[in-house]
Every structure is written in C-alpha cells, then in structure tokens.
Amino acid sequence: MSDLSALLAPDRVLLGLRATSKRQVLQSLAQAAARVTGVDASAILDALVQRERLGTTGLGGGIAIPHARIAELAAPTAFFARLAKPVDFEAVDDQPVDIVFLLLVPEGAGADHLKVLARIARLLRDPDLLAELRRCEDRTRVHALLCGRAEPGR
Numbered sequence: 001m002s003d004l005s006a007l008l009a010p011d012r013v014l015l016g017l018r019a020t021s022k023r024q025v026l027q028s029l030a031q032a033a034a035r036v037t038g039v040d041a042s043a044i045l046d047a048l049v050q051r052e053r054l055g056t057t058g059l060g061g062g063i064a065i066p067h068a069r070i071a072e073l074a075a076p077t078a079f080f081a082r083l084a085k086p087v088d089f090e091a092v093d094d095q096p097v098d099i100v101f102l103l104l105v106p107e108g109a110g111a112d113h114l115k116v117l118a119r120i121a122r123l124l125r126d127p128d129l130l131a132e133l134r135r136c137e138d139r140t141r142v143h144a145l146l147c148g149r150a151e152p153g154r
Contacts, residue, residue, distance in 0.1 A: 014081040030045035070104050071106075078120075081102070133146075
C-alpha cells in the first residue's frame with residue numbers, strides 16, 4: 001500500500017477547492033470520498049472530526065493530512081486537494097493550510113496506513129515538490145508528481 005498511485009486516482013486530485021473553514025474542507029472531502037466509495041458522507045465526516053479531536057492533522061507549512069478508519073470502507077483511498085484560499089486548520093505552527101491530503105482506510109487496515117501517512121508527510125516536505133503542487137494547474141501532472149512519475153520543475 002506504499003505506492004500512492006494505488007490509492008490516489010487522477011480524478012481524486014482537486015485543484016482550487018473552495019472552503020472557508022476546516023470543517024468545510026472536511027465536509028467537501030467527505031462528500032467527494034462518498035461519491036467514490038459508496039460510504040455515507042456523514043459517516044466519513046464523523047470519523048474525520050473524531051480524529052481531529054485527538055489532535056490536529058495540520059502538520060505545519062500549510063499542509064494537513066486528515067485521515068480516519070472507516071468501518072464500511074472496502075479499500076484504502078486518498079484524495080489530494082489544493083484549496084483556493086488557505087484556511088485555519090489549527091495546525092501545529094498556527095499557519096493556515098492550503099494543501100490537504102486525505103487518507104481513508106478500512107477499520108481493520110492494521111499498521112500499513114501509518115507507513116502511507118509517513119510517506120505522504122515525507123513527500124510533502126520536499127520544498128520543490130510543494131512549490132510545484134501549489135502552482136500547477138494540471139491535475140494529471142499533480143497526480144504524476146504525487147505518485148513519483150514526474151519530477152518537480154521538469
């Protein structure tokens with residue numbers, strides 16, 4: 001499950017997502033995930049909100065990686081969103097977030113999802129990649145960058 005292309009389809013790259021709050025971001029992503037997975041959007045949102053209560057998934061540097069275990073989910077799935085305008089995500093550095101990577105895993109996923117979370121966090125620490133993710137308007141290229149099929153700046 002460490003290959004992000006197995007989790008992140010090109011149509012799950014959302015550029016210019018409009019939201020004015022952390023809750024709106026989570027709601028929009030829950031609705032998008034519901035359309036793809038068939039799991040009820042409110043169940044996904046509830047799981048994400050519960051996870052956020054444990055501690056923010058806003059890592060700092062404008063990045064958040066909300067994630068949750070979903071009982072009804074058949075397979076792990078991910079979404080990448082670049083927000084139209086940064087929102088307060090209660091991030092550890094108190095900076096607003098504009099890059100959001102959602103990871104949803106089935107209830108019995110074991111610890112594999114922790115490896116994926118770590119991989120996503122490492123990936124988003126690359127300043128060149130992050131700069132390109134923030135400016136690129138081509139969803140296919142953003143997907144290729146996130147899945148290691150393209151190099152930033154090329």
